[in-house]
Amino acid sequence: QVHLVQSGAEVKKPGASVKVSCTASGYTFSLYGISWVRQAPGQGLEWMGWISAYNGNTNYAQKYQDRVTMTTDTSTSTVYMELGSLRSDDTAVYYCARVHYYESSGYFDYWGQGTLVTVSA
Amino acid sequence: SYELTQPPSVSVSPGQTASITCSGDKLGDKYTGWYQQKPGQSPVVVIYHDTKRPSGIPERFSGSNSGNTATLTISGAQDVDEADYYCQAWDSSTDWVFGGGTKLTVL
Numbered sequence: 001q002v003h004l005v006q007s008g009a010e011v012k013k014p015g016a017s018v019k020v021s022c023t024a025s026g027y028t029f030s031l032y033g034i035s036w037v038r039q040a041p042g043q044g045l046e047w048m049g050w051i052s053a054y055n056g057n058t059n060y061a062q063k064y065q066d067r068v069t070m071t072t073d074t075s076t077s078t079v080y081m082e083l084g085s086l087r088s089d090d091t092a093v094y095y096c097a098r099v100h101y102y103e104s105s106g107y108f109d110y111w112g113q114g115t116l117v118t119v120s121a
Numbered sequence: 122s123y124e125l126t127q128p129p130s131v132s133v134s135p136g137q138t139a140s141i142t143c144s145g146d147k148l149g150d151k152y153t154g155w156y157q158q159k160p161g162q163s164p165v166v167v168i169y170h171d172t173k174r175p176s177g178i179p180e181r182f183s184g185s186n187s188g189n190t191a192t193l194t195i196s197g198a199q200d201v202d203e204a205d206y207y208c209q210a211w212d213s214s215t216d217w218v219f220g221g222g223t224k225l226t227v228l
Contacts, residue, residue, distance in 0.1 A: 044222040045207050059216060095163060105152035105211050107169035114163055
């Protein structure tokens, strides 16, 4: 059974960084990529980026290019998303999601439970 | 950047058919998916690759994509289908993009 378990809620001050983890189980970690999606309070879903669990290649949304870093630890089947230079409008629930590849496209078939990051002075 | 547009809300009576649209420039050239999200829960994929339904998703959910519009159709909507629905598009140039979401009310 596939599970993605994320780290707990965080409270950060403006200008700080936050690192959220996503630990996978129930499948061969290296065969699937992981995407990160965030959702501000009362708002829609926003794709932030993707990382290959096979070789660590990344692809970030242009909006986050200069302040997000995604990494993997294959020894623990964990993916990390670090977002720097936090602002109040970064307050959101951050989700990791497994990317299922199907005929040269991909979709998100399993999601983590979400991690609330609150940015407040 | 690529944008997807959805109606903010759609209403349907129980047992009737609900259609939720998603529009974008040449959307038919991309692959689309649909996600259902209930309050306080993580999203769940209900349609992928335009028309495919994951295992465990009821047959009343179907999808289409042509021209500039993708459509999620729920045939015989039930109370449990009340949720927010997000379309998603992917191609090699835009990666993944989500629409703004549609609140489906079943009443």
